[in-house]
Amino acid sequence: MDAKRHGERALELIERIYEAVVEPNAWNAFLEHLSGVLGGAAIQLSLRLPDVQPTPDAYFRVGLDEAYHGTFLKHALEGLPWGSIDDAIFRGRFGLASEVVDSEDIGETPFYRDYMKPQGLAPKWPVCNLIRTEEGHPLSGMVIYQREGGHEIDAADLALLDALAPHLVRAYAIHRQLARVRQEREALNEVIDRLPLGVIFVDAEKCAVLMNRSVEEILALDDGFRLERDRPVLDNARENRVLQTCLDAAVKAQAKHGSSAGAVLSVTRPSGRRAFPLMVGPLLAAHPDSSIDDAKATLYIADPEGGHVGTTEVLETLYQLTHAEAELVRLIAEGNSLEEVAAQRGVTMNTVRSQLKQVFSKTDTSRQGELVHLVLTGIASIRSGDAPSRRP
Helix, strand or coil: CCCHHHHHHHHHHHHHHHHHCCCCCHHHHHHHHHHHHHCCCEEEECCCCCCCCCCCCCEEEEECCCHHHHHHHHHHHHHHCCCCCCCCHEEEECHHHHHHHCCCCCHHHHHHHHHHHCCEEECCCHHHHHHHECEEEEEEEEEECCCCCCCCCCCHHHHHHHHHHHHHHHHHHHHHHHHHHHHHHHHCCCCCCCCEEEEEEEEECCCCCCCCHHHHHHHHCCEEEEECCEEECCCCCHHHHHHHHHHHHHHHCCCCCCCCCCCECCCCCCCCCCCCEEEEEEEECCCCCCCCCCEEEEECCCCCCCCCCCCCHHHHHCCCCCCHHHHHHHHHCCCHHHHHHHHHCCCCHHHHHHHHHHHHHHHHHCHHHHHHHHHCCCCCHCCCCCCCCCCC
């Protein structure tokens, strides 16, 4: 292979590597491209992420039957023919496994018999590369097998592979960091989805980059508050001008510890229902590794008529309520009158009043307003985490 063609192929493969960093499924495209360059070689790439749990180890392969992966793992646990590859030898370069093995013939090994031969792999030592190790244990690496009767990997091929080695190291580091960020964002999604208060993070363009289920429910009401091109907008023109001014100021400012929470306003609802209280303010400076580093401000919005109790089981545990008493509290917190509660539950008013009296005693309250305040400001209003949110 001439130097020019060698350089072109290396650049093409390097581009594929960094495409895979952004879209992990593209690792397969990279391996297919590399296999083609190496005359149809079979390749396995492992990308272990020990600090991203419970993410399973990722294996990408081309020219290898996934049905034999269990056989590979069995032999890996028992010890592959080339044993433990020395980090100092195969870190940053590709080399034949025979460099660390005595003159043993791989064709005589159980690994060849059980794993390589059934897949049409040549009885030749594979090419190996350690991309990353930690405390002496391999986290990421690549194994390249030659096919029976196929192209034999030569010095030019190894030189090409060595040109890729530092980029694989860098790509793995980025892949690992992005996986951590994705995990952090998923955790953040779950936390804010459980809040009864609507939360929207907006970027410098005032576009929503993350929002929770409570916001989605308020948007579904179509009652004075909406997203237009992903930007929060109010139906009332005067109030909307105020909101946009507040958002402009919030995304340009940087909150400081101890500063005020932000600007507040009431959102008129065409339905005539009680106004949505809304607050908007800047975020504190994000950590460099933050999963919401595009967010510049936060908007909070609540539905005063949308009382919500996560699960009656929480009420039963917190206040030693019976299931019927907890159901009564849930319905009252959602804005139902005692008459409506009785009708929905198919019981008499005397039963409802008797149960309410027991609830007052167990929760140390004496009025319905006090009971609702206790419930909706406590952990009973925390939602379950079993329904996914829409993301902008």
